[in-house]
Amino acid sequence: xxxxxxxxxxxxxxxxxxxxxxxxxxxxxxxxxxxxxxxxxxxxxxxxxxxxxxxxxxxxxxxxxxxxxxxxxxxxxxxxxxxxxxxxxxxxxxxxxxxxxxxxxxxxxxxxxxxxxxxxxxxxxxxxxxxxxxxxxxxxxxxxxxxxxxxxxxxxxxxxxxxxxxxxxxxxxxxxxxxxxxxxxxxxxxxxxxxxxxxxxxxxxxxxxxxxxxxxxxxxxxxxxxxxxxxxxxxxxxxxxxxxxxxxxxxxxxxxxxxxxxxxxxxxxxxxxxxxxxxxxxxxxxxxxxxxxxxxxxxxxxxxxxxxxxxxxxxxxx
Amino acid sequence: xxxxxxxxxxxxxxxxxxxxxxxxxxxxxxxxxxxxxxxxxxxxxxxxxxxxxxxxxxxxxxxxxxxxxxxxxxxxxxxxxxxxxxxxxxxxxxxxxxxxxxxxxxxxxxxxxxxxxxxxxxxxxxxxxxxxxxxxxxxxxxxxxxxxxxxxxxxxxxxxxxxxxxxxxxxxxxxxxxxxxxxxxxxxxxxxxxxxxxxxxxxxxxxxxxxxxxxxxxxxxxxxxxxxxxxxxxxxxxxxxxxxxxxxxxxxxxxxxxxxxxxxxxxxxxxxxxxxxxxxxxxxxxxxxxxxxxxxxxxxxxxxxxxxxxxxxxxxxxxxxxxxxxxxxxxxxxxxxxxxxxxxxxxxxxxxxxxxxxxxxxxxxxxxxxxxxxxxxxxxxxxxxxxxxxxxxxxxxxxxxxxxxxxxxxxxxxxxxxxxxxxxxxxxxxxxxxxx
Numbered sequence: 105x106x107x108x109x110x111x112x113x114x115x116x117x118x119x120x121x122x123x124x125x126x127x128x129x130x131x132x133x134x135x136x137x138x139x140x141x142x143x144x145x146x147x148x149x150x151x152x153x154x155x156x157x158x159x160x161x162x163x164x165x166x167x168x169x170x171x172x173x174x175x176x177x178x179x180x181x182x183x184x185x186x187x188x189x190x191x192x193x194x195x196x197x198x199x200x201x202x203x204x205x206x207x208x209x210x211x212x213x214x215x216x217x218x219x220x221x222x223x224x225x226x227x228x229x230x231x232x233x234x235x236x237x238x239x240x241x242x243x244x245x246x247x248x249x250x251x252x253x254x255x256x257x258x259x260x261x262x263x264x265x266x267x268x269x270x271x272x273x274x275x276x277x278x279x280x281x282x283x284x285x286x287x288x289x290x291x292x293x294x295x296x297x298x299x300x301x302x303x304x305x306x307x308x309x310x311x312x313x314x315x316x317x318x319x320x321x322x323x324x325x326x327x328x329x330x331x332x333x334x335x336x337x338x339x340x341x342x343x344x345x346x347x348x349x350x351x352x353x354x355x356x357x358x359x360x361x362x363x364x365x366x367x368x369x370x371x372x373x374x375x376x377x378x379x380x381x382x383x384x385x386x387x388x389x390x391x392x393x394x395x396x397x398x399x400x401x402x403x404x405x406x407x408x409x410x411x412x413x414x415x416x417x418x419x420x421x422x
Numbered sequence: 423x424x425x426x427x428x429x430x431x432x433x434x435x436x437x438x439x440x441x442x443x444x445x446x447x448x449x450x451x452x453x454x455x456x457x458x459x460x461x462x463x464x465x466x467x468x469x470x471x472x473x474x475x476x477x478x479x480x481x482x483x484x485x486x487x488x489x490x491x492x493x494x495x496x497x498x499x500x501x502x503x504x505x506x507x508x509x510x511x512x513x514x515x516x517x518x519x520x521x522x523x524x525x526x527x528x529x530x531x532x533x534x535x536x537x538x539x540x541x542x543x544x545x546x547x548x549x550x551x552x553x554x555x556x557x558x559x560x561x562x563x564x565x566x567x568x569x570x571x572x573x574x575x576x577x578x579x580x581x582x583x584x585x586x587x588x589x590x591x592x593x594x595x596x597x598x599x600x601x602x603x604x605x606x607x608x609x610x611x612x613x614x615x616x617x618x619x620x621x622x623x624x625x626x627x628x629x630x631x632x633x634x635x636x637x638x639x640x641x642x643x644x645x646x647x648x649x650x651x652x653x654x655x656x657x658x659x660x661x662x663x664x665x666x667x668x669x670x671x672x673x674x675x676x677x678x679x680x681x682x683x684x685x686x687x688x689x690x691x692x693x694x695x696x697x698x699x700x701x702x703x704x705x706x707x708x709x710x711x712x713x714x715x716x717x718x719x720x721x722x723x724x725x726x727x728x729x730x731x732x733x734x735x736x737x738x739x740x741x742x743x744x745x746x747x748x749x750x751x752x753x754x755x756x757x758x759x760x761x762x763x764x765x766x767x768x769x770x771x772x773x774x775x776x777x778x779x780x781x782x783x784x785x786x787x788x789x790x791x792x793x794x795x796x797x798x799x800x801x802x803x804x805x806x807x808x809x810x811x812x813x814x815x816x817x818x819x820x821x822x823x824x825x826x827x828x829x830x831x832x833x834x835x836x837x838x839x840x841x842x843x844x845x846x847x848x849x850x851x852x853x854x855x856x857x858x
Contacts, residue, residue, distance in 0.1 A: 151619060158509070212614055
């Protein structure tokens with residue numbers, strides 16, 4: 105165990121139109137031992153972030169890779185299997201940055217405009233439940249591949265979700281197993297009360313927009329408190345802030361003051377952070393000098409989510 | 423130059439033979455292990471193959487049906503797999519020449535999303551991506567998308583045709599610095615555009631299709647660069663190619679701009695005896711129940727399990743699923759094959775042709791098809807992975823190269839260049855010219 109509490113570091117990027125530039129950025133972040141890189145949508149000419157992640161997963165080995173995908177204009181079955189597939193390709197280094205807001209123009213999907221904020225959050229919450237449920241479709245040991253018996257699967261360990269809700273009706277099961285880290289990491293940018301409520305129960309990583317220490321401390325306490333109501337331990341939720349001037353002193357102060365567990369820096373700040381800040385953080389013993397795990401959950405110190413069906417089975421057994 | 427063979431390597435990992443994963447040499451972990459896909463890609467690229475072709479379904483195949491009163495085909499190897507658009511985008515980053523084609527359904531997706539994802543993969547690969555446009559025909563897929571049953575055959579193809587037009591329109595909507603508003607308003611989709619991704623390095627990703635029904639062939643004739651089909655004799659292949667050529671011409675397209683790839687499962691041995699033994703071993707792995715279930719799926723709702731498996735095939739009501747495939751089964755019945763025998767054929771190679779022999783014999787076979795105008799190449803099915811692909815590349819490919827009917831180097835770096843199909847003119851530019 106490290107002597108001091110470790111801080112987490114990520115870089116926020118937009119999916120550049122040039123794949124090679126995205127590779128260079130991801131590899132630089134990996135050399136700097138960062139936890140993760142998040143691709144947001146935004147640039148005028150860009151690449152689709154989940155397909156981009158697939159390409160990056162093939163040419164990186166350690167860093168966590170996160171793509172933003174909206175719960176509007178997507179189907180939960182499609183997104184669940186896509187992120188699970190990326191997680192298999194990468195060996196368990198993937199995260200889904202869940203966006204309840206639309207990332208594309210409604211006019212490209214036959215709508216006049218996006219749903220209002222309340223409707224968006226309600227849809228996002230149900231979307232998440234379906235995705236998480238599908239991710240548990242296969243219990244460990246369901247895939248037998250037993251050449252002697254001839255059974256490829258243990259059908260008793262594969263489960264139908266049979267979800268029927270206000271927005272979605274999805275039977276399942278998902279056609280892919282859990283990954284090396286169980287599920288992809290779920291991240292969320294939370295501001296409003298409804299976003300915080302969803303983040304507290306669903307997110308592994310929460311990005312806060314607070315840049316003042318006091319406000320960030322309040323946000324941190326609020327989120328960890330809400331998470332506790334869902335039976336989650338403080339460490340089950342990583343809160344990341346983005347500071348305008350991320351000096352080693354500032355990051356250490358925020359970490360000690362329970363204002364954040366980690367920090368996201370802009371791609372444009374990466375050089376400065378790598379040269380000036382990270383060596384100092386390492387000297388203080390609060391940032392890794394090398395990766396100690398292989399999955400994103402291991403980097404972040406997050407538990408592998410327990411499979412709900414395995415848990416029920418164990419509970420039934422007493 | 424002599425007419426050249428082309429190959430697609432069908433990546434139905436871990437096996438095209440439904441129970442081929444039980445073969446002692448089979449690596450069943452190729453279903454989910456990306457490192458195995460990378461190895462297969464390197465072998466396909468070493469064999470100068472045009473493309474790797476990934477099948478897909480948006481469900482565990484057979485999960486909605488019941489077998490022995492329980493769901494799931496437990497003995498089939500096709501259960502869990504990597505979503506193939508993600509798979510090809512990842513492979514694109516670690517290969518340099520082989521084409522990468524992924525299936526993606528038009529039934530349960532939005533065209534704007536599909537257009538973006540394939541075009542992104544195309545940029546990662548430098549122009550080596552293809553989209554195998556399919557319609558979903560399985561109940562187990564429908565129930566994952568809020569539907570109780572899948573779309574009817576005609577509606578499925580209507581939607582697919584419009585879906586295609588929107589995707590291609592979006593791909594054309596960005597051309598250098600120019601942005602074109604698509605403003606598509608159709609029966610199934612309303613999409614404004616333009617796309618936010620630059621134009622493809624190969625003009626447009628390649629379009630592949632597998633429909634061999636009348637409506638499927640019509641769509642392919644209008645839109646496809648490659649066609650996958652199940653043809654079992656040279657004569658059938660010739661008829662299919664001639665039919666496609668006639669249809670293609672009606673759309674003002676040159677027939678050789680639509681490359682036709684019948685499916686073929688090659689079983690190669692170093693001697694005729696060894697090849698036959700390998701073939702027998704694979705036949706021995708066929709699970710009769712699975713074979714019968716495969717026939718049943720094409721029986722148009724008739725429960726074939728109620729019939730004597732060693733008796734003749736009864737008359738089948740029309741199927742809402744794969745029509746062309748059902749016709750093939752009916753033909754086998756007419757030739758006097760029993761239900762069990764038909765099941766063993768379908769059960770080994772998904773209804774595609776199986777050929778076994780030495781490299782010379784297989785080369786003779788394929789050369790005959792090529793020279794008879796019965797194909798442009800073959801979509802190769804492998805009973806399991808990776809050994810049969812490795813053997814094909816190491817034994818058969820050199821023989822074809824020696825005969826001068828197969829490339830020794832890739833012609834170009836894009837899939838279009840290697841297939842020899844043209845870069846289509848930008849539809850917006852063509853329209854502007856027409857108005858000028």
